[in-house]
Amino acid sequence: xxxxxxxxxxxxxxxxxxxxxxxxxxxxxxxxxxxxxxxxxxxxxxxxxxxxxxxxxxxxxxxxxxxxxxxxxxxxxxxxxxxxxxxxxxxxxxxxxxxxxxxxxxxxxxxxxxxxxxxxxxxxxxxxxxxxxxxxxxxxxxxxxxxxxxxxxxxxxxxxxxxxxxxxxxxxxxxxxxxxxxxxxxxxxxxx
Numbered sequence: 001x002x003x004x005x006x007x008x009x010x011x012x013x014x015x016x017x018x019x020x021x022x023x024x025x026x027x028x029x030x031x032x033x034x035x036x037x038x039x040x041x042x043x044x045x046x047x048x049x050x051x052x053x054x055x056x057x058x059x060x061x062x063x064x065x066x067x068x069x070x071x072x073x074x075x076x077x078x079x080x081x082x083x084x085x086x087x088x089x090x091x092x093x094x095x096x097x098x099x100x101x102x103x104x105x106x107x108x109x110x111x112x113x114x115x116x117x118x119x120x121x122x123x124x125x126x127x128x129x130x131x132x133x134x135x136x137x138x139x140x141x142x143x144x145x146x147x148x149x150x151x152x153x154x155x156x157x158x159x160x161x162x163x164x165x166x167x168x169x170x171x172x173x174x175x176x177x178x179x180x181x182x183x184x185x186x187x188x189x190x191x192x
Contacts, residue, residue: 011029011032011033011075011076011077012069012071012076013025014028014029014032015029015062015066015069015076016066016069016071018063018066019066019067019069026063030059033059033062033076033077033080034055034059036077036080037054037055037058037059037080037084038051038052038055040081040084040085040088041054041055041058041084041087041088044084044085044088044089044092045088045091045092050088050091051088053091054084054087054088054091055084057087058080058083058084058087059080061083062076062079062080062083118187118188121186121187121188122187122188125180125183125187126176126180129175129176129179129180130142130176132175132179133172133175133176136158136168137168137169137171137172137175138172139158139168140154140158140165140168140169140172141168141169141172141173141176143157143158144165144169145169145173151165151166151169
């Protein structure tokens with residue numbers, strides 16, 4: 001059967017041959033149907049890039065259903081027109097969604113420059129105050145309040161009793177509070 005003339009019967013034969021793995025049939029059917037599908041999509045959408053995407057998706061869907069195609073239920077071209085129209089309608093709905101310019105900018109969760117400077121000043125003050133603590137107090141406070149470890153774990157790390165850890169942490173916190181007490185205002189803690 002010559003496939004130069006476009007006919008519904010030829011489309012069915014080519015689709016059946018494609019379903020059995022005939023690459024030549026796939027090329028012929030693609031060459032025959034792509035211009036028709038693209039033109040239909042372009043008329044519906046008025047946008048070349050979107051029409052190309054819709055045409056490609058419509059043909060992919062045809063290739064997927066080819067093994068299950070039931071000849072006589074619908075013409076290949078009729079089925080493709082319907083699928084193309086549905087895909088174009090979906091594309092138009094997406095377009096009508098919300099315009100990008102009308103979407104508010106997402107809130108920036110990053111701290112402001114002033115907050116960043118304040119955090120840096122607070123961290124520097126804490127580091128300086130920690131540096132002035134005796135070594136074991138500093139280690140206990142850092143493990144508990146900066147690293148977030150529990151007292152039993154700290155006791156194991158420092159090879160001391162849990163009671164000794166509690167004592168070191170308590171003395172370290174008192175010393176830090178005293179060292180930073182005069183700096184509350186310039187570190188912004190009076191505003192919190």
